[in-house]
Amino acid sequence: xxxxxxxxxxxxxxxxxxxxxxxxxxxxxxxxxxxxxxxxxxxxxxxxxxxxxxxxxxxxxxxxxxxxxxxxxxxxxxxxxxxxxxxxxxxxxxxxxxxxxxxxxxxxxxxxxxxxxxxxxxxxxxxxxxxxxxxxxxxxxxxxxxxxxxxxxxxxxxxxxxxxxxxxxxxxxxxxxxxxxxxxx
Amino acid sequence: xxxxxxxxxxxxxxxxxxxxxxxxxxxxxxxxxxxxxxxxxxxxxxxxxxxxxxxxxxxxxxxxxxxxxxxxxxxxxxxxxxxxxxxxxxxxxxxxxxxxxxxxxxxxxxxxxxxxxxxxxxxxxxxxxxxxxxxxxxxxxxxxxxxxxxxxxxxxxxxxxxxxxxxxxxxxxxxxxxxxxxxxxxxxxxxxxxxxxxxxxxxxxxxxxxxxxxxxxxxxxxxxxxxxxxxxxxxxxxxxxxxxxxxxxxxxxxxxxxxxxxxxxxxxxxxxxxxxxxxxxxxxxxxxxxxxxxxxxxxxxxxxxxxxxxxxxxxxxxxxxxxxxxxxxxxxxxxxxxxxxxxxxxxxxxxxxxxxxxxxxxxxxxxxxxxxxxxxxxxxxxxxxxxxxxxxxxxxxxxxxxxxxxx
Numbered sequence: 001x002x003x004x005x006x007x008x009x010x011x012x013x014x015x016x017x018x019x020x021x022x023x024x025x026x027x028x029x030x031x032x033x034x035x036x037x038x039x040x041x042x043x044x045x046x047x048x049x050x051x052x053x054x055x056x057x058x059x060x061x062x063x064x065x066x067x068x069x070x071x072x073x074x075x076x077x078x079x080x081x082x083x084x085x086x087x088x089x090x091x092x093x094x095x096x097x098x099x100x101x102x103x104x105x106x107x108x109x110x111x112x113x114x115x116x117x118x119x120x121x122x123x124x125x126x127x128x129x130x131x132x133x134x135x136x137x138x139x140x141x142x143x144x145x146x147x148x149x150x151x152x153x154x155x156x157x158x159x160x161x162x163x164x165x166x167x168x169x170x171x172x173x174x175x176x177x178x179x180x181x182x183x184x185x
Numbered sequence: 186x187x188x189x190x191x192x193x194x195x196x197x198x199x200x201x202x203x204x205x206x207x208x209x210x211x212x213x214x215x216x217x218x219x220x221x222x223x224x225x226x227x228x229x230x231x232x233x234x235x236x237x238x239x240x241x242x243x244x245x246x247x248x249x250x251x252x253x254x255x256x257x258x259x260x261x262x263x264x265x266x267x268x269x270x271x272x273x274x275x276x277x278x279x280x281x282x283x284x285x286x287x288x289x290x291x292x293x294x295x296x297x298x299x300x301x302x303x304x305x306x307x308x309x310x311x312x313x314x315x316x317x318x319x320x321x322x323x324x325x326x327x328x329x330x331x332x333x334x335x336x337x338x339x340x341x342x343x344x345x346x347x348x349x350x351x352x353x354x355x356x357x358x359x360x361x362x363x364x365x366x367x368x369x370x371x372x373x374x375x376x377x378x379x380x381x382x383x384x385x386x387x388x389x390x391x392x393x394x395x396x397x398x399x400x401x402x403x404x405x406x407x408x409x410x411x412x413x414x415x416x417x418x419x420x421x422x423x424x425x426x427x428x429x430x431x432x433x434x435x436x437x438x439x440x441x442x443x444x445x446x447x448x449x450x451x452x453x454x455x456x457x458x459x460x461x462x463x464x465x466x467x468x469x470x471x472x473x474x475x476x477x478x479x480x481x482x483x484x485x486x487x488x489x490x491x492x493x494x495x496x497x498x499x500x501x502x503x504x505x506x507x508x509x510x511x512x513x514x515x516x517x518x519x520x521x522x523x524x525x526x527x528x529x530x531x532x533x534x535x536x537x538x539x540x541x542x543x544x545x546x547x548x549x550x551x552x553x554x555x556x557x558x559x560x561x562x563x564x565x566x567x568x569x570x571x572x573x574x575x576x577x578x579x580x581x582x583x584x585x586x587x588x589x590x591x592x
Contacts, residue, residue: 027194
């Protein structure tokens with residue numbers, strides 16, 4: 001069982017990202033689950049989304065999770081919320097920030113000693129897609145850190161998932177995924 | 186057919202709402218009248234989109250309230266069409282008056298109930314308060330535990346509800362957010378296979394058949410009211426389960442997916458079991474497996490059909506069990522709990538003298554964790570070892586503050 005928790009703000013696309021990732025993984029024969037805590041569901045409110053992946057049907061519907069990966073797609077959430085809650089020794093973090101990993105860990109001592117990767121998904125999204133929607137770049141970074149799929153396979157799969165969007169937007173998302181893949185440290 | 190077909194992958198990653206909306210499209214529902222409410226909104230939104238995009242030859246009717254939504258569905262069903270809608274919580278509560286009209290007039294309608302807590306306090310998350318509110322309304326009630334089942338049971342619900350020997354409306358329940366907004370793999374049927382299973386709508390006593398005028402919604406006083414209600418109850422008690430079983434058997438032949446009135450999991454040699462509804466059934470199954478590794482012979486019983494209540498099948502499923510936990514996700518507000526009472530009724534005249542305890546959990550979407558269920562199974566085993574219920578008969582799981590227990 002692979003478990004992922006997303007920290008996001010409502011409107012940044014964490015739910016779409018989690019469902020998109022589930023969609024891609026499902027095509028490879030694995031079983032998936034993607035869900036979210038909506039809370040008060042106001043745009044901009046802190047929220048979490050979740051993925052479960054397993055070789056057998058996912059029967060577990062508890063919301064409690066000890067994640068293998070934590071994705072933080074809004075830079076302020078690493079500062080204002082506890083992104084390490086319910087963590088394991090082996091939990092890996094991919095955090096959106098303009099800071100370097102060292103600077104971020106220094107600013108947030110709770111991340112010390114943990115496996116932390118950083119990438120500036122907001123800037124990447126702004127410069128490629130033209131909007132601060134950092135969900136697809138985060139998935140590009142995840143492909144690099146996890147080595148889950150070949151990046152070309154992943155991009156092809158995401159083209160299908162994003163199929164209904166205008167071609168320009170799809171192309172921009174592909175650039176965003178590739179840039180985050182290349183830039184995550 | 187004048188509408189477009191949709192190419193689906195064998196497995197689509199859909200949440201429960203999407204799965205239900207796709208089933209409504211594939212069943213080619215003629216009329217959906219709806220007043221959307223969280224968390225069921227995407228079902229009717231999906232149908233409206235499919236209709237606008239030419240995938241359904243049907244009518245989406247926007248109305249001013251849930252009472253009006255079900256009233257319009259009743260009108261459309263009486264006129265002679267395939268009819269469905271969706272609601273939750275407060276919307277369901279506002280529909281209640283018309284729910285009794287629909288079943289009393291013997292009109293086939295499929296209502297997706299995306300289960301959500303009832304105010305006050307206001308809460309949009311999942312519990313079974315609305316499901317329980319509909320228990321005596323004369324509708325058939327199915328319960329889905331995951332998106333796949335929300336899809337399958339919608340198709341099955343039309344088939345059963347519209348059967349001329351049944352002619353009763355049916356609800357398909359799914360857990361708000363935990364199923365409705367949780368995406369999982371759903372094995373799909375092709376449009377032709379799904380429609381072939383549900384079948385053409387065959388009108389009966391339809392008001393648009395001007396050659397054979399009929400009256401719907403009449404008044405009967407002391408002279409006939411009881412006979413009508415008795416006949417409705419008789420059909421619920423004698424005709425519906427056989428039709429559901431036949432539909433389940435046909436569905437299994439088509440898809441390989443097998444449904445039962447009562448879903449048993451590892452019950453053959455179980456000492457202790459949990460009886461519950463919704464997503465909790467699946468989580469409990471996973472925990473029951475883990476308990477067996479720890480030497481506790483654990484099983485799970487889930488109700489697939491809540492009404493008509495499978496009285497005999499529940500007794501059969503629980504035969505020989507030593508301890509039972511009845512898990513109710515709705516505040517009984519001054520009683521023991523629906524499942525506790527129904528199970529007690531089912532077992533009372535049998536030889537199964539199990540230790541029965543009730544638990545209230547998950548109100549307003551509060552998480553039911555695997556840790557909760559693990560502790561619960563251990564408590565049941567302790568009851569078996571002691572030969573008596575060692576706790577009060579009613580306890581609360583997952584509520585903050587001092588431990589609550591009654592009876």
